[in-house]
Amino acid sequence: MKKVLFVLPSHDKLGDTGQKTGYWLEEFASPYYEFVDNGYDVVIASPKGGKPPVDPKSLQPENQSESTKRLQNDLVVKQQLENTLILNEISDGEYDTLFLPGGHGPMWDLSQDKDLKRIVESFYNNKKIISAVCHGPAGLLQATDYNGNSILKDKRVTGFTNDEEHTVKLDKTVPFLLEDKMKELGGNFEKTENFKPFIVTDGQIITGQNPASSLLAARRVVEVLK
Structure with missing residues (x-):
């Protein structure tokens, strides 16, 4: 049985807005079930362990899908989400993909998490598939290869775009713009229309642009690892 490590954030404050944030439910749920339905063992971790915060906006009716509805009645995944592992306890050698x-x-x-940096670099250096969607690629920004270069350098990549950030009116709230940062690190950033499904594969790195891209990214991982 192949094993996939999901990493969710522990951070819950949306800058200085007084609002809450966290992970986006659909971006977790659809990939989760894509892996489970294909026979993967899914393990969930976060920097602090325990229950990671979910973005309240992702719980609104207009943001639900078949996968998020399925999750509501799934006691197994609910239990996992209440008790995620702590990142610094993860032995990355146990997993096939991230x-x-x-x-x-x-x-x-x-x-900024140093344990995630260690994990990403280990996956990368051991030629394992690494996938990230929407703002998830923020977790790849610190990682470097054996030569000290960003793992994104000269790679075709995507992620939540500057224009999408502007559209949701959070371009002045986030600590940096993900598209800009990925370009600064040497990534060859690609994108499509705002909020349309779009994924990019370059070697062992698979990235998705936005929430609509999460299922496609997971499907690509499953295809590659067959």
Whole structure:
């Protein structure tokens, strides 16, 4: 049985807005069930362990899907989400692939977490598939290869775009713009229309642009690892 490690944020404050953030439910739910339905063992971790915060906006009716509705009645995944493992206890050698869902939370903690840096670099250096969607690629920004270069350098990548951030009116709230940061690190950033499904594969790195891209990214991982 193949094993996939999901990493969710522990950060729950949306900058100085007084609002809450976290991971985006659909970006977790659809990939989760894509892996489970294909026979994967899914393990969930977060920087602080325990119950990671979910973005309240992702719970609104207009943001629900078949997968999020399925999750509501799934006691197994609910139990997992109440008791995620602590990142610093993760032995990355146990896993076949890594998946980073988005939501704005990763922009604050996963972008700086040293345990995630260690894990991403280990996956990368051991030629394992790494996938991240929407703001999830923030968790890849610190990682470097054996030569000290960003793992994104000269790679075709995507993520939540500057224009999408502007559209949701959070471009002045986030600590940085993900598209700009990925370009600064040498990534060859690609994108499509706002909020349309779009994924990019370059070697072992698979990235998705936005929430609508999360299922496609997970499907690509499953295809690659067959």
